[in-house]
Amino acid sequence: MLTAETIVQSLVSGLLTGLIYALIAVGLSLIFGLMDVVNFAHGEFLMIAMYATFGLVLWLAIDPILAAPLVAALLFAFGAVVYVVIVRYAMRATANRGMVQIFATFGLAIVMRGLAQLLFTPDYRSIPHSWTEGNNLSAAGIYLPMPQLVGAVISILAFIGLYFLINRTDFGRALEATREDAGAVALVGIDKNRVFTLGWGLGASLVGLAGAVMATFFYIYPDVGASFALIAYVTVALGGFGSVFGALAAGIIVGLIEATTALLFPPALKSVGIYAMYLAVVLFRPRGLFGSI
Amino acid sequence: MMTTSLVANRRRRELVVFAMVAAALATLPALVTDVYLQNVLILTLMYAALSQSWNILGGYCGQISLGHALYFGLGAYTSTVLFTKFGVIPWIGMAAGGVLSAAIALGLGYPCFRLRGHYFTIATIVIAETGYLLFLNWDWVGAALGIQIPFRADDWFKFQFARTKIPYFYFVLGLASATWLATFVIEGSKWGYWWRAVKDNPEAAESLGVEVFHSKMAAAAVSAFFTAVGGSFYAQFVSYIDPESVMSFQFSLLMALPAVLGGIGTLWGPALGAAILIPLTEFTRSYFGGSGKGTDLIIYGTLVIVIALARPQGLVSLFSRRRLRRAVPE
Numbered sequence: 183m184l185t186a187e188t189i190v191q192s193l194v195s196g197l198l199t200g201l202i203y204a205l206i207a208v209g210l211s212l213i214f215g216l217m218d219v220v221n222f223a224h225g226e227f228l229m230i231a232m233y234a235t236f237g238l239v240l241w242l243a244i245d246p247i248l249a250a251p252l253v254a255a256l257l258f259a260f261g262a263v264v265y266v267v268i269v270r271y272a273m274r275a276t277a278n279r280g281m282v283q284i285f286a287t288f289g290l291a292i293v294m295r296g297l298a299q300l301l302f303t304p305d306y307r308s309i310p311h312s313w314t315e316g317n318n319l320s321a322a323g324i325y326l327p328m329p330q331l332v333g334a335v336i337s338i339l340a341f342i343g344l345y346f347l348i349n350r351t352d353f354g355r356a357l358e359a360t361r362e363d364a365g366a367v368a369l370v371g372i373d374k375n376r377v378f379t380l381g382w383g384l385g386a387s388l389v390g391l392a393g394a395v396m397a398t399f400f401y402i403y404p405d406v407g408a409s410f411a412l413i414a415y416v417t418v419a420l421g422g423f424g425s426v427f428g429a430l431a432a433g434i435i436v437g438l439i440e441a442t443t444a445l446l447f448p449p450a451l452k453s454v455g456i457y458a459m460y461l462a463v464v465l466f467r468p469r470g471l472f473g474s475i
Numbered sequence: 476m477m478t479t480s481l482v483a484n485r486r487r488r489e490l491v492v493f494a495m496v497a498a499a500l501a502t503l504p505a506l507v508t509d510v511y512l513q514n515v516l517i518l519t520l521m522y523a524a525l526s527q528s529w530n531i532l533g534g535y536c537g538q539i540s541l542g543h544a545l546y547f548g549l550g551a552y553t554s555t556v557l558f559t560k561f562g563v564i565p566w567i568g569m570a571a572g573g574v575l576s577a578a579i580a581l582g583l584g585y586p587c588f589r590l591r592g593h594y595f596t597i598a599t600i601v602i603a604e605t606g607y608l609l610f611l612n613w614d615w616v617g618a619a620l621g622i623q624i625p626f627r628a629d630d631w632f633k634f635q636f637a638r639t640k641i642p643y644f645y646f647v648l649g650l651a652s653a654t655w656l657a658t659f660v661i662e663g664s665k666w667g668y669w670w671r672a673v674k675d676n677p678e679a680a681e682s683l684g685v686e687v688f689h690s691k692m693a694a695a696a697v698s699a700f701f702t703a704v705g706g707s708f709y710a711q712f713v714s715y716i717d718p719e720s721v722m723s724f725q726f727s728l729l730m731a732l733p734a735v736l737g738g739i740g741t742l743w744g745p746a747l748g749a750a751i752l753i754p755l756t757e758f759t760r761s762y763f764g765g766s767g768k769g770t771d772l773i774i775y776g777t778l779v780i781v782i783a784l785a786r787p788q789g790l791v792s793l794f795s796r797r798r799l800r801r802a803v804p805e
């Protein structure tokens with residue numbers, strides 16, 4: 183039934199989901215913008231962030247939302263290590279460059295998924311309880327699920343923080359300079375490798391935050407990253423690779439399209455709406471909505 | 476002149492090696508009687524064929540597709556639907572699936588080949604995933620339940636065999652040989668040089684008069700055709716298909732990985748990669764069974780990382796002759 187209420191309801195849910203999608207995708211976009219590398223293990227970063235949240239909640243008996251900064255810190259370290267151990271070498275490849283970057287990170291994704299199956303079994307898990315549970319808001323007949331609402335707020339805060347980090351700090355300037363010309367920054371005393379390491383850490387910590395948010399309302403299992411990774415790639419390609427705020431806009435668009443598709447067509451096809459819209463956009467703008475040429 | 480005759484010599488030698496390998500493989504069913512091992516052999520040859528098909532577009536033309544599961548699935552569904560709903564024999568269905576997939580590859584290539592690098596790869600993943608979701612919800616072709624191919628009799632005409640796997644072995648050996656020969660012919664033709672130019676530097680190729688767009692389209696069509704034939708074969712071989720088992724993302728990855736391990740853009744890379752990867756995966760899976768779930772993934776994921784970083788030219792480069800390398804400097 184299409185009534186004004188159901189339409190507003192699905193737009194509101196789409197907006198909340200979209201903000202969370204943007205948070206999942208932004209780390210991918212940030213890393214790409216910095217060094218032209220697509221992390222094909224991005225979904226698995228999300229997956230381990232969700233398991234890390236689950237583990238911290240069980241171990242320290244704290245609320246998943248309080249665990250979020252810890253998870254972000256853990257993922258920061260993980261992302262930096264992945265850069266130093268794998269990506270740094272992938273960037274040095276002289277033969278088949280594009281292929282090496284794709285398959286080095288794909289190999290990592292496969293290993294991470296295998297490790298998760300081995301260590302945590304393929305069982306579905308969920309966080310036993312959180313204060314976000316059952317505290318849902320409803321206003322004027324519109325229902326606001328608390329976990330998604332909190333997730334959307336965290337996403338907005340993360341984007342505000344990222345804005346200040348990029349525009350107001352030395353690290354942000356170094357990031358911006360390295361992205362403009364990784365060769366020239368060495369001349370002004372910026373260590374390119376250090377910026378890349380921190381960039382990977384930052385990108386991973388953002389998906390860490392997203393993982394903590396997702397863990398409050400979604401099942402946790404070894405393959406959980408796969409479906410969200412595809413949405414993240416679509417979001418980033420739609421926004422334009424490397425454009426941090428393009429990812430924000432694209433995330434919201436993706437969330438809204440998904441909700442609208444689910445309203446008009448069988449819900450099983452909701453992702454088809456996103457994919458069709460993405461394909462239609464890149465047909466006319468091969469580098470996405472906000473991508474630079 | 477010197478280089479030309481060296482290349483001709485090398486190509487003649489490749490053909491001789493190919494004939495010897497194919498002949499040796501053809502004697503295998505006489506030696507390997509264990510059904511499980513025969514199964515592993517058939518899968519290995521199937522992935523050698525599929526990966527060679529992927530290599531035509533991904534390796535030679537440099538367009539990294541991670542959506543070839545779409546063509547594999549289309550091949551499987553075309554022959555199966557024609558057989559179960561219209562009684563068309565699988566041989567015709569196989570050809571129809573190949574032609575349909577090639578046509579769809581051209582239709583998709585028209586917009587997608589404007590995309591570069593990662594944008595192209597992501598578009599291929601998204602298109603294949605869309606196809607997967609559509610088949611998953613398409614009731615006429617069985618939706619998520621899939622289609623069972625009814626068994627009639629052991630028959631070459633209907634390409635079904637319940638008592639023996641050997642006919643499947645010879646078919647898939649033929650398919651792997653056909654993809655190898657197609658690659659061999661392409662490599663020596665004008666197209667082969669064009670495609671490699673497109674892969675190495677599209678702008679420079681374009682300025683030298685290479686038809687970049689047509690090159691990509693031709694590579695995509697050939698690649699999709701053989702992939703779909705492989706899909707039809709697989710449907711007959713397992714006699715049951717559903718979207719998960721023939722169109723999921725995993726297949727796209729499994730088609731690319733042997734080529735990556737063995738060496739992309741090389742004649743022998745995909746076959747060598749499949750000969751290592753497929754038995755390794757099958758044996759670890761059966762060795763660890765249910766208890767060590769994920770171990771197979773860890774092993775081949777690690778292998779992929781190590782090869783990609785340490786040997787980006789693939790394992791086949793270990794065999795390349797030093798003499799030739801000195802004669803034809805990069």
